[in-house]
Amino acid sequence: MAKRIIGGIALVLIALAAVVLVRTLLLSYDLMEVEIVERHNFDDEGAIERLSTALTYPTISHQQPAAFDTAAFEGFLDFLEASFPRMHEELEVERVGDYTKLYRWPGTNPELNPGILMGHYDVVPVEPGTEDQWSYAPFGGEIAEGFVWGRGALDDKAGVLSSMEAVEYLLQTGYQPERTLYVAAHHDEEVGGLNGAAQVAALLKERGVELEFLVDEGLPVAEQIMEGIDTPLAMIGVAEKGFLNLELSVNREGGHASMPPRQTSIGDLSSAIHHLKNNPMPGRFDDLVKNTFEPMAPDLPFVYRMGLANLWLFRPIIERELTNIPHTNAAIRTTVAPTIIQGGIKENVLPARASAILNFRIHPRDDVDGVIQYVRDTIENDEIMIRTMPRARNPSVVSDHEAPAYQQLRQSVKEVFPNTPVTPSIFIAASDSRHFRELTRNIYRFRPIRARPGDQTRIHGTDERIGVDNYLEMVQFQIRFIINSTS
Ligand SMILES: [Zn+2]
Structure with a gap:
């Protein structure tokens, strides 16, 4: 009898193993046959020079509006006009x-909804005291060691300039789009985009424009994503997380610290934060994450592939693994980070009031109200007041990765970056594209910037730079995408 049971179990295990193996082997590549296209012969030296000059304008978005440098912004716009004469002559501008520029390139077929390429040319300041740590001056636009160096090289002057290079080149070749194309260069993304992107969106809406697609700054072509994987991965942001700051505060009777009551304002607040840390909002390896991983499956080590192909069995293990790495954790759940804590003025006085600010990044599965409810339920303390701070916003919808525009992006990547899988992914940061939610469902956040581990600290940090060759690839990509999406 025992023998039969063991035999039965063994059979079940063998069957299980067979299923796991077959599913693993069936996992497919991101296969898309693209025709080899010839490189477009644009003015590459000039393009690098223009990017370099663009970086010399300190178009800084300051938190204090009074610090706004009018001359830098005016100077930059004059520079665009001088650098891209045909674009300024032949497109509607x-x-x-104030300082945002919107271009319209009318297509021959008015039946087609227009597309928009956008980016921002404002930059964040260089943190005082870190100027010396830069290898080249942050506003020098130096071309050295195979890179163009300076604030805005990655975020996002290369994005703005590369789309203009593409338009200028295509105008020179006599290209005529069938679909109308807008190009927008926004000037205040780093401080919320209310005067730039939000105004453009309002204007287009007022004119009754419906957009077929929108492409904005976003995820890169990631290299060396994992040890042993040499294949780069082009990640297209199909969704963007929401944002919420909550202030938690406790008001209790203060008093002398020599006879503390069992509950104090700082004590209550601390245990609330502790509870939230130990009970994070659920993370899930959902379709969004699955779609991100799947196209790179063939390059993954066997065990990862096995897990991915057999989520029915391994989902909990995978979710636990992803939770342990900050950036994959951020991709699978709403995260919370305590960022400010206040309370107390003297070492022997119990403060009456203590408060903390918690910063939430909301996963597309959740929303603002749901997060507030989760906080209430988790801290289980009516003494703690919860206040929603301004600028809260829900996550974006998840854009369709089967829509034509996504497929055209994918095709354009493959034409310029051979052997690069393309995956729909979640964008953890925020972009101006959120102002356009009512104009289109097809919002994609992507820049073909080759990014290696460690490069993300250059964005908003020290030694921001872009590879000369990589920038030329960006221009090629923009040309290909304009052709693929508007003809
Ligand atoms: Zn940016």
Whole structure:
């Protein structure tokens, strides 16, 4: 009898193993046959020079509006006009919300909804005291060691300039789009985009424009994503997380610290934060994450592939693994980070009030109200007041990765970056594209910037730079995408 049971179990295990193995082997590549296209012969030296010059304008978005440097912004716009003469001559150009430029390239077929390429040319300041740590001056636009160096090289002047290089080149070749194309260069993304992107979106809406697609800054072509994987991965942001700051505060009777009551304001607040840390919102390896991983499956080590192909069995293990790495954790759940804590003025006085600010990044599965409810339920303390701070916003919808525009992005990547799987992914940061939610469902956040581990600290940090060859690839990509999406 025992023998039969063991035999039965063994059979079940063998069957299980067979299923796991077959599913693993069936996992497919991101196969898309693209025709070899010839490189477009644009003015590459000039393109690098223009990017370099663009970086010399300190178009800084300051938190204090009074620090705004009008001359830098005006100078930059004059520079664009001088650098891309045909674009300024042959396209419809208008100035929106002070310093934002909107271009319209009318297509021959008015039946087609227009697309928009956008980016921002404002940059964050260089943190005082870190100027010396830069290898080249942050506003020098130096070309050295195979890179163009300076604030804005990655975020996002290369994005703005590369799309203009592409338009200028295509105008020179006599290209005529069938689909109308807008190009927008926003000027205040780093401080919320209310005068730039939000105004452009309002204007287009007022004119009754419906957009077929929107491409904005976003995820890169990631290299060396994992040890042993040499294949780069082009990640297209199909969703963007929401944002919420909550202030938690406790008001209790203060008093002398020599006879503390069992409950104090700082004590209550601390245990609330502790509870939230130990009970994170659920993370899930859902379709969004699965779609991100799947196209790179063939390059993954066997055990990862096995897990991925057999989520029915390994999902809990995978979710636990992803939770342990900060950036994959952020991709699978709403995260919380305590960022400010206040309370107390003297070492022997119990403060009456203590408060903390918690910063939430909301996963597309959740929303603002749901997060507030989760906080209430988790801290289980009515003495703690919860206040929603301004600027809260829900996550974006998840854009369709089967829509034509996504497929055109994918095709354009493959034409310029051979053997690069393309995956729909979640964008953890925020972009101006959120102002356009009512104009299109097809929002994609992507820049073909080759990024290696460690490069992310250059964005908003020290030694921001972009590879000369990589920038030329960006221009090629923009040309290909304009052709693929508008003809
Ligand atoms: Zn940016």
